[in-house]
Amino acid sequence: MPDHDAIRCDACPVLCYIKPGRTGACDRYGNQDGQLVRLDPHVVLDRAVSRGDSVVPFLERNRDWDGNIVSGPATFVTAIGAGTTYPDYKPAPFIISSEVAGVDMVTVVTEGIFSYCGVKVKIDTDRHLGLERNLVRAKGEPVGHVTTSEYGSQMLSLGGVRHLTGGTRDEGNATCETLLNLCNGKAAELTIDEGADVVVQAGKPPVVNGVVEERMRVGCGSATIGMFAKQWHEKIDDVVVVDDHITGVLSEHQAGKMLGIPETGIKMKGRRSTPGRYFRVAEPGTAWGGTKITDPLSILAPFNPKIAWPGLRLLMVSTTGEHHAYYELDDALRPLEKDLPDSLRLSVQRIKENCEPALSTVLFMGGAGGSLRAGVTANPVKLTRSVRDSLTRVTCGGAPVYVWPGGGITLMVDVSRMPENAFGYVPTPALVAPIEFTLKLDDYSALGGYVDRVRPLSSLLNDEGRRHVSARAENPWPFEDKSRRSQS
Amino acid sequence: MRARAQVRVLPDGRRLHLQDGPIDIVLQALGAEDQIRRAHRTAADRFVTVLDELCSELPLLREQVRLGGTEPDGIVARRMFAAVVPYAEENFITPMAAVAGAVAEEILAAMTAVADLSRAYVNDGGDIALHIASGERFVIGMVDLPDRPTLLGSLLGSMTLDSNQPVRGIATSGWRGRSFSLGIADAVTILAKTAAMADAAATIVANAVDLPGHPAISHIAARELSPDSDLGDRLVTTAVGGLTSAEVSEALGRGSACAERLIAPGLIAAAALNLQGTIRVVPSVESPKMALSSGERSLAYA
Ligand code: SF4
Secondary structure (H helix, E strand, O other): OOOOOOEEOOOOOOOOEEOOOOEOOOOOEEEEOOEEEEOOHHHHHHHHHHOOOOOHHHHHHHHHOOOEEEEOOEEEEOOOOOOOOOOOOOOOOEEEOOOOOOOOOOOOOOOOEEOOEEEEEEEOOOOOOOOOOOEEEEOOEEEEEEEEEEOOEEEEEEEOHHHHOOOOHHHHHHHHHHHHHHHOOOOEEEEEOOOOEEEEOEOEOOEEOOEEOOEOOOOOHHHHHHHHHHHHOOOOOEEEEEOOOEEEEOOOOHHHHHOOOOOOOOEEOOEEOOOOEEEOOOOEOOOHHHEOOOOHHHHEEOOOOOOOOOOOEEEEEEOOOOOEEEEEEOOOOOEEEEOOOHHHHHHHHHHHHOOOEOOEEEEEEEEEOHHHHHOOEOOHHHHHHHHHOOOOEEEEOOEEOEEOOOOOEEEEEEHHHOOOOOOEEEOOOEEEOOOEEEOOHHHHHHOOEOHHHOOOOHHHHOOOOOOEEEOOOOOOOOOOOHHHHHHO | OHHHOEEEEOOOOOEEEEEEOOEEEEEEEEEOHHHHHHHHHHHHHHHHHHHHHHHHOHHHHOOOOOOOOOOOOOHHHHHHHHHHHHHOOOOOOOHHHHHHHHHHHHHHHHHHHHOOEEEEEEEEOOEEEEEEOOOOEEEEEEOOOOOOOOOHHHOOEEEEEEOOOOOOEEEEEOOOOOOOOOOOOOEEEEEEOOHHHHHHHHHHHHHHOOOOOOOOEEEEEHHHHOOOOOOOOOEEEEEEOOOOHHHHHHHHHHHHHHHHHHHOOOOOOEEEEEEOOEEEEEOOOOOOOOOOEOOOOOOOOO
16 A cells, blocks of 8 residues: 555554655654654744745745844844744644633744734825725735824724735735735835825835825814914915815914904805814815815805905915915905915915924734734733733834733734834735743743743854844833833 | 653643644643542543554544444444444545544543543544533634634634533544645534534535635645545645635535534534635524624633
8 A cells, every 4th residue: 555655654553654755643753755754843844834834934034034132232032933833733723711721722833923913004194095994905906994094194904814814815915915015114005996096114204196295284274274373464364274174264263363363255165164164175185285176266165245355365275385375366356376475485384394294104913812822821811911910021023012901912013113024924824023022030930931941042142044133222122120111 | 552652741730731643632620639630640541542442443443434334343443433424324434534533532531430520621633522510611712724823813703612502522624734634624613512523523514615626726635645544545635726705605605504414413513614714604603502702701812
C-alpha cells in the first residue's frame, strides 16, 4: 500500500506512512527529505508556510521590522513575533467556560491576526464626500462606508469582517490592502458612491476630487458670523457665510442685532432655523462651504424692495474663507459682483487663518479576542481583568492605545504613533498588528502566564535580523510607572 | 509502551493534558478537590492504554462500515462503530470518523464513574465530551475556522447547555482541519447526545457541504497525502477558491438539508455550518433550546 517515497513513523503504534513534506496523524513527526523528523514548533510554522497558510506574510513582515523599540539602554520588545506556539493542538472550535475560566482552545496563537478590525478615518473637510452610509470603494470594491460626521470632519469607517471575509475574494483583498496601506502610513485612493474621490493618508491633508484640502472650517456659518461680526460692523451692510450645515446671515443673526446692524431685506432660500441661521441652503457638495454651490447668488431670493436699497454692500464667504464674493445692489436691487474692498480682505483672510490645517487621521481599531489572549496566558479572562484593573498595559508597537470599556479588549490606536511598517497581513485576509501586554512578572504568573517561556531581554538583543527603532517622543514609555505617566 | 503517553497538568493547575500519538486531550473536572484528583488519576490511568487498544484493530477501524460487517471488539472501538453505523447504509464511512469523539467519551465516562463531579469536559482535539450534573450548565463559545483562531472574528456566538438538554457531545469537522474532508465546509459543528455521535455526524454533514464539479475546488486522493488514510482513493478537498454568495448558499443548503435529516432520528441536536464566513444553523436560530445568542457571556472574550 505505501508509496515508495513514504516513510514509516514508529514513534507510536499508529505507524503512520508519511509522504515527503507531510506530517503524520499527530503533526508531531514529519518526513523531511526522506528523514523522519520530530517537528518543533518552528517547523510546524514552516509547514503552515508551505500550505500557503496564514503565517506567510507574517514571517516576511518580520524581516521588515521585528519590533524592538530602543531608548538609551532600555529596550521594550513589542509582541511582534512573540506569538506563542503553545499548546500545539488543533484548536478546539468550542471554548468551555467554567468557574475558574480556563479556556480550552488554541494552537499557534499568531500574535495579532485581526480579521475583525478596521480603521476609522477622520478627514478634516467640510466638503461633502458622500452621504452617510454610502459605500466607500477601493479599486471598485466596497471596503467601508461613510459614517457619522464629526465637527468639521467627515468620517469613514473602513474594513471590518464583512468586507474582509464576508464578501468576494476581491472585496476582501481590496479591503485588506486599503487597511494595510492606511495603517502603515501610506496613501489610499478611495471612491465614495455618489460622492467624491478622496486620497487619504495618515497625517497628510486629504485630496478631494484631485484638490488638496488645506483647511478645516473655523466654525459653521452661524458661528463664523458670531466670531467676525465685530470686524464686519460698519464695513459692510450684510454678510452671508455659506455652509453645508448652517448658513449664517449677519443682519438677521443675533450677533448682528446686538451690534445694531439694520435689516437689509435679504431673502435666503433654505429653511430658517432661528433668526439669521439657515439649514440646507443647498445640496452638499465640494464647492462653496461644503455645498454644491458654485454661484452663491443661487441661494438668494430677490431682496425685499421695501427694505433693501441701491448700493447695499453684501459679502458672501464660505466657512473656510476659500470662496468669497462681494456685491453691491444696482438700482433694480440686483446684486452685481465687484472687487472685494481692501477693508474686507482682512476679515476674509482671518477666516482662512483661523482654520486649522486639514488632515486625514487614521485610528486602527480591533479586538484582542480569546485566542490572542490565550497566547499571553492560560487564563485569558484574567488578562482582560488585569487590563481593566490597569495592572496590565496594552500597547501597539509601543504606542499607547485606548481600550474600549465593556467586554474583551477592544482597542483603538493612532497609527501615526506606531513604528513604520508595523502592520502586516495574512491571506485570510486579515490584518496583523502588534499588540503588547506589559505587566509585572509576578502579576503575569498570577494570571496564569507562561512563565517558563519568559526570556530575558538580553537574550534577544544580539539576535540577527532584529530591527531597532527609536521610541517616539510623544508616546509614554511602556514600562514607565503609571503614576509618573499621568503627571507628564 | 506506557512511557510514551504524556500526562501533565497545564500551568493553570486545573486542566490535564493527555497526549499519546495523535491523541491530544485537554480535560477539566469541576467538583470537590478530592473528587477532581480522583477523576484526574482515573482519566490518566484509562488514557495510557487507549491508543494501544485502538491500534490493535486499526485495519478494521479504517475499513468501510457495512451493515452486517465485522464489528470491532475494543470498548472505544465499539463506541466508534456504534456512532457511525447509522450512516453506513447511505454513506461511505469508517469507524475512524468517530475516533476523537469516542476517545473523549471514554475518558469522560471513566472519570464520572469514580468521581462525583458537578461538571467536566474532555476535549480531544476539538471533539468534546461533556458531563453536566443536574442543575449545572456550560456556556460554550463557538469560533469560526478551527485551524485559524482569529480574534474578535472568531466568536460566532455562544450557547448555554444545561443538564436538561440532551447534548453531551460537540464536534467539528471541515476541510481545513487535521483530518480530511470530502466537502468544502470550513467548519461544521455538531451538538449531539454523545461526542462520538457528534464526531460522526460532523464528518457526514461537512462532506455534504459541497458543490460537485465546481472549478474553484481542488481535490486530491487522500492516499496521495497520507498513504494509510482510511479514505483511500477518495478525493479530499485541498483548496476552495472564492465562491459567489449564491454558490455558498447552494453548498450550505446541501449541508443543512443533510443536517436536518439527522435531527428527527435523534442523531444530532443542532448543527452550525460555516462556509467562507457564512453561517447556517440547523435547526434555525429560533429554536429555543439551541439559540445562538451573541448576548451570552462567553469566555472566548471575557
Ligand atoms: S506520526 Fe505521530 S501518530 Fe503517526 S506514528 Fe508517528 S507518532 Fe504516531
